[in-house]
Amino acid sequence: MGGMHGFGAVDRRPDEALFPEAWQGRVCALAGYAIGAGLANLDAFRHAVERMPADRYLADGYYGRWLYALETLAAERLGGDAAVERPDHVGSVVREVDREARFAAGDAVRTWNRHPQGHTRLPGYARDRRGLIAEVHPACVYPDTNADSRGESPEYLYTVAFDSRELWGEEAEAGVAVYIDLFEPYLEATE
Amino acid sequence: MTADHQHGSDSPATRTEAIEALLVKKGLVQSAAVDALVERYEQDIGPLRGARVVAQAWTDPAFRARLLEDGMPAIRELGFGDNTDAHVARLVVKENTESVHNLIVCTLCSCYPWAVLGLPPAWYKSPAYRSRAVREPRRLLGELGLDLPADVEVRVWDSSAEVRYMVLPQRPRGTVGLSVEELTGLVTRDSMIGVEQL
Numbered sequence: 001m002g003g004m005h006g007f008g009a010v011d012r013r014p015d016e017a018l019f020p021e022a023w024q025g026r027v028c029a030l031a032g033y034a035i036g037a038g039l040a041n042l043d044a045f046r047h048a049v050e051r052m053p054a055d056r057y058l059a060d061g062y063y064g065r066w067l068y069a070l071e072t073l074a075a076e077r078l079g080g081d082a083a084v085e086r087p088d089h090v091g092s093v094v095r096e097v098d099r100e101a102r103f104a105a106g107d108a109v110r111t112w113n114r115h116p117q118g119h120t121r122l123p124g125y126a127r128d129r130r131g132l133i134a135e136v137h138p139a140c141v142y143p144d145t146n147a148d149s150r151g152e153s154p155e156y157l158y159t160v161a162f163d164s165r166e167l168w169g170e171e172a173e174a175g176v177a178v179y180i181d182l183f184e185p186y187l188e189a190t191e
Numbered sequence: 192m193t194a195d196h197q198h199g200s201d202s203p204a205t206r207t208e209a210i211e212a213l214l215v216k217k218g219l220v221q222s223a224a225v226d227a228l229v230e231r232y233e234q235d236i237g238p239l240r241g242a243r244v245v246a247q248a249w250t251d252p253a254f255r256a257r258l259l260e261d262g263m264p265a266i267r268e269l270g271f272g273d274n275t276d277a278h279v280a281r282l283v284v285k286e287n288t289e290s291v292h293n294l295i296v297c298t299l300c301s302c303y304p305w306a307v308l309g310l311p312p313a314w315y316k317s318p319a320y321r322s323r324a325v326r327e328p329r330r331l332l333g334e335l336g337l338d339l340p341a342d343v344e345v346r347v348w349d350s351s352a353e354v355r356y357m358v359l360p361q362r363p364r365g366t367v368g369l370s371v372e373e374l375t376g377l378v379t380r381d382s383m384i385g386v387e388q389l
Contacts (some may be wrong), residue, residue: 001328002298002349007319009334012386016313018233025209028310028333029228030211030220042278046300051269057200062301062316064203070210075197080219093353094280123298125325140280140353155353157280173329176345181352 003125003168017083024063031066036118038086043147047119048072093141095154102184103158110190111160111182119147122186126178129166130190134179135159142183155183224323226376232310241307242272242378246371248284249362258284262357263306272306277343280353282306285346287361292339294332294347294385295356296324304351305356308383315384325349358385 001007019025035045048069052060060068077084103109113128114120121143137157145153166174199206206308216219244266258265262282266272272282282304285293297303298321303311314320323331328345332338339345345355348356360382381387 003320003324004318007322009330010314010317010319010323012312012314012335012381016312019229020205020313023204025229025232026207026211026225028232029225030207030214032228033220033224034214039214039219049300054332058318062313066208067210068198070214071198071206074210074213078213084217084219085388091277092279092280105206118347121299123325123349123351125298137280137354143352158356159283159354168326173327175247175341175343175344176328176347178325178347178349180349181354183352 002123019063023067027063027067027070031070034070034073037038038072038084039077041146043110043119043141044075045148046068047147050119051103093143094138095152097139097156097167101136101139101156101158103133103136103187103189105133105135107185108190109133109158111186112188116144118144120144120186122138122182123180125167126162126182129162131156131160131162131166131180133162137181140183142185144183144185154159155185157171158182158185158187204206235307236305238307238380238383239375240266240269240309241304241380241383242375243371244270244271244357245359245378245383246374248359249374250256250371255359258359259286266307276354279306279355282355283348284357284359285348286359287388289361290342291344291346292385292388293356293358294324294328294345295350295358296321296347298322298325298352299349299351300351302355304355306355308380309356312380332386336385337388352377358383360387360389 035042046160049065052065052068054087056068057065111122111127139154142155143150145151159179160182162178164172166180167178210247215222247269248258262284263272268353287293301311301316328347329339350356363377377389382389
């Protein structure tokens with residue numbers, strides 16, 4: 001949603017209940033347990049939220065989206081009599097890989113300009129944009145493949161700094177930098 | 192007609208009962224455990240942990256250095272960082288100074304440092320915040336009552352993967368000599384997201 005127009009002011013209310021309606025708390029907990037029990041990994045769950053029809057995505061609200069995703073995944077995966085395979089553990093996404101990170105802090109990079117049908121963690125507003133590597137993180141499970149059963153295929157993760165003008169053009173606010181965590185395949189070296 | 196047949200037209204509460212019944216029947220969840228987890232979210236896991244971390248950092252320079260170096264091991268020293276956030280790769284703490292103000296957002300969904308702040312507030316998950324925090328953070332902060340001088344750099348952290356961010360706010364003036372407990376009471380959730388100064 002980064003950069004979209006038309007949503008108005010932020011409605012910040014003090015002392016708002018965590019779950020204004022009881023079903024919202026149950027959906028929150030159900031999603032946590034269902035993911036832990038192997039209904040879907042976290043990336044597939046996020047992808048199920050993203051696959052919602054756009055009008056429902058906005059209309060259903062936050063936990064409404066989680067509910068919709070649970071229903072989608074249950075319909076897709078719990079239909080037959082086969083048992084769900086329980087994961088060994090639901091732990092950190094950090095993985096050991098036997099190669100070096102391609103980029104180092106300070107390197108200039110450009111993001112790729114791809115708009116996949118599937119899941120990705122490269123925000124739309126940061127595609128085909130130039131930035132600088134701010135920090136190199138360990139390799140992690142790659143959400144783009146892990147979301148649709150193509151496996152973990154770990155990739156190095158970087159925090160990349162973008163000048164606001166690179167993202168938003170002439171009308172960008174001055175003195176603003178946006179830092180985004182991006183996986184290595186999204187990035188290519190540039191001048 | 193969209194592919195909505197498995198989502199029905201019942202109320203969310205009724206649909207939640209139906210999906211819970213199915214998940215229980217399939218052996219994926221137990222209703223008693225769901226009850227317990229909801230209660231835990233509501234009562235135990237909240238921004239008080241983050242406030243305690245901030246107060247420690249204000250009063251203990253060595254801890255502050257460790258916290259800014261690598262957040263998760265540092266909060267474990269205080270007994271936090273249990274399995275609430277088991278999947279995250281790192282907790283990164285960004286320090287506000289006289290010249291830099293940090294702001295946290297997740298434009299893609301609602302990534303948030305559960306281990307220190309609990310579940311995110313509704314406004315953090317709203318389309319208005321998610322869309323505007325990266326495009327016009329100064330204007331947005333101004334609307335929320337925080338007008339930053341032009342010479343203060345704004346750094347927006349879009350939590351797009353499994354690194355989670357927390358802001359270490361500046362210690363308010365006039366708090367010399369307060370205890371860690373008293374300082375903890377001064378730290379707000381919103382100051383640790385970056386939409387408020389203390």
